[in-house]
Amino acid sequence: MDNREKVASRLCMIKDLGKYGNLFGGNMMAWIDEAAAIFAIKTSGEKNMVTLHYSEMTFRHPVKEGDIVDFFCGKVRRGVTSITFEIEAICAGRTVFCADCVFVAVDDDGQKKAIDWNTPEKE
Numbered sequence: 293m294d295n296r297e298k299v300a301s302r303l304c305m306i307k308d309l310g311k312y313g314n315l316f317g318g319n320m321m322a323w324i325d326e327a328a329a330i331f332a333i334k335t336s337g338e339k340n341m342v343t344l345h346y347s348e349m350t351f352r353h354p355v356k357e358g359d360i361v362d363f364f365c366g367k368v369r370r371g372v373t374s375i376t377f378e379i380e381a382i383c384a385g386r387t388v389f390c391a392d393c394v395f396v397a398v399d400d401d402g403q404k405k406a407i408d409w410n411t412p413e414k415e
């Protein structure tokens with residue numbers, strides 16, 4: 293992924309494992325969605341961003357107890373109400389998960405709203 297940014301890291305602990313001793317897929321999805329939300333909020337400057345869409349998800353390699361997983365985001369596309377980007381999880385130098393996602397800005401009533409891309413801190 294070009295121009296990617298490290299957003300978060302997680303340590304895989306016993307409580308995170310599923311059967312067979314691998315990181316449970318649902319936990320990885322929760323970690324991914326939290327890291328993606330952080331990136332969407334910071335990049336858009338909007339306080340309320342909701343998950344709209346994830347592309348196909350593939351778990352390429354197992355994550356084991358004691359592994360550290362780093363989450364990177366990049367390939368940003370700015371929309372009117374949305375932001376689209378790629379999120380990648382890396383563990384021990386290998387891509388263990390990668391997906392495209394779309395987050396949408398909403399107002400306090402949960403209705404979509406236009407993102408103001410012109411404020412200086414977002415440039």
Ligand SMILES: CC(C)(COP(=O)(O)OP(=O)(O)OC[C@H]1O[C@@H](n2cnc3c(N)ncnc32)[C@H](O)[C@@H]1OP(=O)(O)O)[C@@H](O)C(=O)NCCC(=O)NCCS
Nearest residue numbers: 341342343344345371372373374375394396398402403404
């Ligand atoms: C997010 C939500 C407000 C969007 O409302 P909506 O009327 O369905 O929105 P639209 O269909 O007009 O799409 C909004 C944006 O997403 C984009 N979009 C919609 N469906 C998409 C898809 N399948 N793939 C990629 N982009 C998509 C649209 O192009 C549009 O982008 P733009 O404004 O930047 O051009 C609404 O769908 C919702 O509340 N969903 C539930 C969110 C949620 O609870 N998430 C989980 C918890 S955070």
